[in-house]
Amino acid sequence: MKAELLSVGTELLLGEIVDTNSAYLARSLQELGIDLYWMSTVGDNMGRLLEVLQRAWSRSDLIICTGGVGPTDDDMTREGIANLFGEEMAVQPELAEHLRAFFRRRGYEMPARNIKQATLIPSARALANPIGTAPGWWAERDGRVVIAMPGVPSEMTRMWENEALPELRRRQGAAVILTKTLKVVGVGESAAEDMIRELVASPNPTVATYAKSDGVHIRIGAKSNDPDEAQQMVCEMEAKVRAILGVHIYGCDNETLEAVVGAMLRERGLSLATMESCTGGELANLITDVPGSSDYFLGGFVAYSPEMKVSLGVDPEAIARHGVVSAETAIAMAKAARQRTGADAALSTTGVAGREPVDGVAGGTMFLGLDLQGKTKALQQVATVARPVFKARASAYALNLLRRSLLE
Amino acid sequence: MKAELLSVGTELLLGEIVDTNSAYLARSLQELGIDLYWMSTVGDNMGRLLEVLQRAWSRSDLIICTGGVGPTDDDMTREGIANLFGEEMAVQPELAEHLRAFFRRRGYEMPARNIKQATLIPSARALANPIGTAPGWWAERDGRVVIAMPGVPSEMTRMWENEALPELRRRQGAAVILTKTLKVVGVGESAAEDMIRELVASPNPTVATYAKSDGVHIRIGAKSNDPDEAQQMVCEMEAKVRAILGVHIYGCDNETLEAVVGAMLRERGLSLATMESCTGGELANLITDVPGSSDYFLGGFVAYSPEMKVSLGVDPEAIARHGVVSAETAIAMAKAARQRTGADAALSTTGVAGREPVDGVAGGTMFLGLDLQGKTKALQQVATVARPVFKARASAYALNLLRRSLLE
Numbered sequence: 001m002k003a004e005l006l007s008v009g010t011e012l013l014l015g016e017i018v019d020t021n022s023a024y025l026a027r028s029l030q031e032l033g034i035d036l037y038w039m040s041t042v043g044d045n046m047g048r049l050l051e052v053l054q055r056a057w058s059r060s061d062l063i064i065c066t067g068g069v070g071p072t073d074d075d076m077t078r079e080g081i082a083n084l085f086g087e088e089m090a091v092q093p094e095l096a097e098h099l100r101a102f103f104r105r106r107g108y109e110m111p112a113r114n115i116k117q118a119t120l121i122p123s124a125r126a127l128a129n130p131i132g133t134a135p136g137w138w139a140e141r142d143g144r145v146v147i148a149m150p151g152v153p154s155e156m157t158r159m160w161e162n163e164a165l166p167e168l169r170r171r172q173g174a175a176v177i178l179t180k181t182l183k184v185v186g187v188g189e190s191a192a193e194d195m196i197r198e199l200v201a202s203p204n205p206t207v208a209t210y211a212k213s214d215g216v217h218i219r220i221g222a223k224s225n226d227p228d229e230a231q232q233m234v235c236e237m238e239a240k241v242r243a244i245l246g247v248h249i250y251g252c253d254n255e256t257l258e259a260v261v262g263a264m265l266r267e268r269g270l271s272l273a274t275m276e277s278c279t280g281g282e283l284a285n286l287i288t289d290v291p292g293s294s295d296y297f298l299g300g301f302v303a304y305s306p307e308m309k310v311s312l313g314v315d316p317e318a319i320a321r322h323g324v325v326s327a328e329t330a331i332a333m334a335k336a337a338r339q340r341t342g343a344d345a346a347l348s349t350t351g352v353a354g355r356e357p358v359d360g361v362a363g364g365t366m367f368l369g370l371d372l373q374g375k376t377k378a379l380q381q382v383a384t385v386a387r388p389v390f391k392a393r394a395s396a397y398a399l400n401l402l403r404r405s406l407l408e
Numbered sequence: 409m410k411a412e413l414l415s416v417g418t419e420l421l422l423g424e425i426v427d428t429n430s431a432y433l434a435r436s437l438q439e440l441g442i443d444l445y446w447m448s449t450v451g452d453n454m455g456r457l458l459e460v461l462q463r464a465w466s467r468s469d470l471i472i473c474t475g476g477v478g479p480t481d482d483d484m485t486r487e488g489i490a491n492l493f494g495e496e497m498a499v500q501p502e503l504a505e506h507l508r509a510f511f512r513r514r515g516y517e518m519p520a521r522n523i524k525q526a527t528l529i530p531s532a533r534a535l536a537n538p539i540g541t542a543p544g545w546w547a548e549r550d551g552r553v554v555i556a557m558p559g560v561p562s563e564m565t566r567m568w569e570n571e572a573l574p575e576l577r578r579r580q581g582a583a584v585i586l587t588k589t590l591k592v593v594g595v596g597e598s599a600a601e602d603m604i605r606e607l608v609a610s611p612n613p614t615v616a617t618y619a620k621s622d623g624v625h626i627r628i629g630a631k632s633n634d635p636d637e638a639q640q641m642v643c644e645m646e647a648k649v650r651a652i653l654g655v656h657i658y659g660c661d662n663e664t665l666e667a668v669v670g671a672m673l674r675e676r677g678l679s680l681a682t683m684e685s686c687t688g689g690e691l692a693n694l695i696t697d698v699p700g701s702s703d704y705f706l707g708g709f710v711a712y713s714p715e716m717k718v719s720l721g722v723d724p725e726a727i728a729r730h731g732v733v734s735a736e737t738a739i740a741m742a743k744a745a746r747q748r749t750g751a752d753a754a755l756s757t758t759g760v761a762g763r764e765p766v767d768g769v770a771g772g773t774m775f776l777g778l779d780l781q782g783k784t785k786a787l788q789q790v791a792t793v794a795r796p797v798f799k800a801r802a803s804a805y806a807l808n809l810l811r812r813s814l815l816e
Contacts, residue, residue, distance in 0.1 A: 011429070012435055013444045013445065014435065014616070015430075018427075018431040019430070022427070023423045023426040026421055028423070037451065038422070038449070040446065040449070040454070043445065048445060208629070273647065274710070276692075279693075280692055280693055280696025281689035281690065281691065281694075283689065284684075284692075285687075285689035285799070286689075286797075287688070288689060288710070288712070289688070291762070297712055299710045299713065299716040300709070300710035301707065301709055302682070302692040304696070304702050304705055304706060304707050305706055305707065307706075308707040311748075391697075
C-alpha cells in the first residue's frame with residue numbers, strides 16, 4: 001500500500017506553525033508497514049488543493065489529509081474531497097445533533113456556520129472527534145481511501161489512534177511492524193551504539209539509537225506477517241540489548257525517568273526532597289510533572305547563593321574548603337535538604353551552567369549529590385551545552401543517581 | 409515571485425525527524441514578500457525527486473531545496489538539479505581544496521566520497537558553508553532560481569541568512585515586509601482580539617493575534633516599496649495597539665516575561681524569592697533560565713505539603729481558616745519566602761493542577777501571591793488545561809503580578 005500525506009493550511013505556508021503532524025503520521029505508517037512516498041503542504045485555496053488531491057489520487061492508495069476541516073470558509077478539505085469524488089455534501093442529522101450537544105454542554109448555541117462540520121458525501125463515513133467540533137472523514141472508492149482529520153495535533157492524534165489506525169491495521173493484516181523503545185541514561189549515544197554495535201547491524205528486527213534530552217533511546221522494530229512472531233522477535237532482541245546495557249536502561253516506550261523514580265519511591269514507601277543550585281528548579285519541576293508526586297515529594301529548595309545554602313543548613317565548612325561547585329558541597333546540600341524536610345532521600349545539584357569557568361571550575365561542570373537514609377554519594381559530570389539543556393541533563397543525572405542507588 | 413519548498417530525505421518520510429526548516433524558510437519568504445504556494449517532501453529516490461523538481465520548475469520562479477547534499481550515494485539533490493538543467497557536474501578545484509582544508513583542520517584526511525560535495529554545474533555557483541562539509545548551490549536559468557542547502561538546521565539557517573537571503577532581498581528590492589511582535593499577558597486571545605478588532609481588519613499593515621503558552625502574541629506586518637515607510641507603518645500601528653492594550657504588553661519580539669521582569673528588578677536594585685506549590689519548581693526554573701539571574705534571584709522553595717509550608721514559616725492560621733488553595737495562603741507563602749530569604753520581593757503559587765476538585769476547590773483554580781517590600785497582593789485565575797500547561801500559565805501569571813506591581 002502506498003500512502004501520501006497532505007497538510008492543508010495557509011498558516012503552514014506563512015511559517016506560523018511547524019507541521020508536527022506529518023512526522024507523527026509518517027512514523028505511524030512506518031510501523032504499519034505502509035510505504036510513504038510523498039508529503040505535501042497546500043494553502044487554503046481550492047484550485048491548488050484539488051490539484052494536489054487529484055495527483056495523490058492518481059498515484060497513491062491512501063491519502064491522509066490534516067487541517068482544513070474547521071467551520072470557516074477558509075476550511076475546504078471536505079469540499080475538496082467532495083469535488084475529487086464528484087459527490088454532493090449533505091448534512092447528517094445525527095452529526096448535527098452531536099455538534100449542537102457539544103456546544104450546549106459548553107453553554108453556547110451552535111453558530112450557524114458550524115453546520116458544514118456535520119456533512120458527509122455518500123462515499124464517506126464520519127470519524128468521531130469527542131474533543132472538538134470537527135469530525136473526520138473516511139472516504140473510500142475502488143479500494144482507495146482518503147482520510148481527513150483536524151490539524152490540531154491533540155484532536156488529530158486521538159482520531160488517528162482511535163478511529164483510523166485500528167481499521168488500517170486490520171486491513172494491513174499480514175505485515176505488522178512492532179516496535180519497542182528502551183530508554184537509557186548515564187551512557188552517551190556513541191558509547192551506547194558501540195556497546196550494541198553487532199545488534200545495530202541486524203536487518204530484522206532492526207535496532208537504532210537516538211540521542212534525546214532525557215538520554216538515549218534504543219528503538220527495536222520487528223516486521224513479520226505473524227504478529228506473534230513479531231512480538232517474539234522484539235522480545236528476543238530486547239533481551240539481547242538488556243544483557244549488554246542492563247542497569248543503564250531505566251524504562252521503555254512512554255515511561256519517563258521521573259515517573260520511574262517516583263514509582264520506585266512509592267513502592268519502597270520513601271519520601272524525597274531536593275536542594276538545587278545549577279538546575280534552578282528544573283529538578284523539582286520534573287518531579288512534580290508526575291501526577292500523584294505529592295505522595296512522595298515533600299518539597300525542594302532552590303538555593304542559588306552560598307548565603308542561601310548556609311541559611312538552609314548547608315555546612316559552611318564544605319563550601320569554604322571545597323568550593324560551591326564540589327562533590328562535598330553537593331553532599332552537604334543533600335544532607336541539609338533531608339534534615340530540613342525529614343525526607344528519606346534528598347537530591348542536590350551544583351554546577352557551572354555557562355561555558356566560562358567560575359572560581360576555577362570549568363564551564364559545564366556539575367556535581368549531583370544524594371543522601372539516601374544517611375548514605376551519601378556524589379557524581380561529577382560535564383556538559384558544555386546551552387543553559388536549558390544543561391539544566392535538563394543535570395536533572396536527569398540526579399534522578400538516575402537516585403535510581404541506581406535504590407537498585408543497589 | 410512564486411516560491412516552492414522541497415525537503416529531501418527518507419528520514420522525513422519515516423517520521424524520524426520533524427521538518428522545522430520549512431516553517432523557518434516560509435516565515436522568511438513571507439517577510440521578503442515572496443509568495444509560497446507549495447511545500448513538498450520526497451525521499452532519497454532519483455525518480456521521485458526529479459518528478460517533483462520538474463513540476464516545481466514548471467510553476468515556480470524560486471525553488472528552495474533542503475537536504476540531500478551530503479557525501480553519500482543517498483544524497484542526490486545535486487544530481488537531481490544537474491538532471492533538471494541537463495548539465496554535467498564537474499569538480500571545482502577551489503571547492504575541493506576548501507573541503508580538504510576543512511578535514512585537515514579536524515585532523516582527518518578527506519574521505520574520497522566527499523569529493524562530490526566540491527562539484528558544480530555550469531549554471532550554478534556555490535553557497536559557502538563554513539560550519540559543515542556541504543556547500544550549497546545557487547543554480548539559475550531564464551530568471552528562475554533553484555537553491556540547494558543542507559538539511560541540518562544550523563548549517564541551513566546560516567547559509568540562508570548569509571548567502572541566499574541578501575541576494576533575494578536585493579532582487580526583491582522594492583517590496584519589503586517589516587514585522588514586529590508585541591507580547592501580551594493577562595488577557596486571553598479572544599479578549600485581546602476583541603479589544604483590537606478594528607486594527608485586525610487592516611490590510612496593510614496587518615495585525616494578527618496568536619495564543620502562545622506565555623500569553624498572546626500580536627504580530628504587526630507592514631509591506632512597502634520603501635523600507636522607511638514600512639518602518640513608519642509598523643511604528644504607527646504599534647502606537648495604536650499600545651494605546652488599547654497598554655500595560656498588558658510586557659515586551660516584543662524575542663523578549664521573554666522572565667527576562668523583562670528580571671531587568672526591572674535589576675534596574676530597581678531589588679531581589680526576589682519564590683515559594684511554589686502548584687507550579688512545583690517551574691517558576692524558579694523560568695526565572696533561572698535568564699543568564700545573570702543570580703544577581704537578583706536569591707532562591708526558592710517548593711513546598712508541596714501543608715507541613716512543609718508551615719515548617720517554612722507559612723502562617724498555619726491562614727491554611728486552617730482559608731484552605732491551602734486560597735488568596736490568604738498565597739499571601740502567607742509570599743510573606744514567608746521574603747522573611748526566610750530577606751528578599752525585597754517574593755512570589756508564591758498555590759492551586760489545583762488537576763481537573764478534579766480538591767477539598768472543595770474546583771480543578772484548575774490557582775492563586776498567585778506577592779509580597780513586595782511588605783505590600784501584599786493575591787490574584788485568582790482558572791485554567792483547566794494539562795498539567796505542564798497549567799504550571800506554565802501559573803508561572804506567567806505570577807511573574808506578571810510582580811511586573812504590574814513594579815510598574816505601579
